[in-house]
Amino acid sequence: MESSAILAEIPRLRRYARAMLGDRAAADDLVQDTLERAWFKFQQWRVGSDLRAWLFSIMHNLRVDQLRRPSVPTHSIDEDDFELPTRPTQSDDLEISDLESALRLVPDEQREILLLVALEEMSFTEIAAALGIPVGTVMSRLSRGRERLRMIMDGQQPATRLKVVR
Structure with a gap:
């Protein structure tokens, strides 16, 4: 598996995680965890199978694990640095x-x-x-x-x- 193939999927993973969680920091953490697990378990990916589906499957399983375990409330310090672009109206x-x-x-x-x-x-x-x-x-x-x-x-x-x- 080439790292460039995984890197090409990062924007999609981030977009989905952001839409699912509604929080940029939590979404970035989920994407990072997904990429870390994918890299660690890359030998389990079958050559010729859909890499995108495999990565989304990893993300889904990580999210299910997050929902199962109790979470500690956190607050992002850099929230003001990341303003979303606003629509014209x-x-x-x-x-x-x-x-x-x-x-x-x-x-x-x-x-x-x-x-x-x-x-x-x-x-x-x-x-x-x-x-x-x-x-x-x-x-x-x-x-x-x-x-x-x-x-x-x-x-x-x-x-x-x-x-x-x-």
């Missing part, structure tokens, strides 16, 4: 903010699929391989995620499904 900013807020209300499993399809333009097969789920599950989660996002953006309250735990 205030209404555009509000729409983007509304979309980000709406995405946070979509369940994680559906949001992952939405972001991989919309931001990364990955195929259902690539997503299924990266997340380790069947293609049918990808399509189902995408459909439910789109519908939930549409309802939230239209101001409707999506029905909450409660699981009965015994």
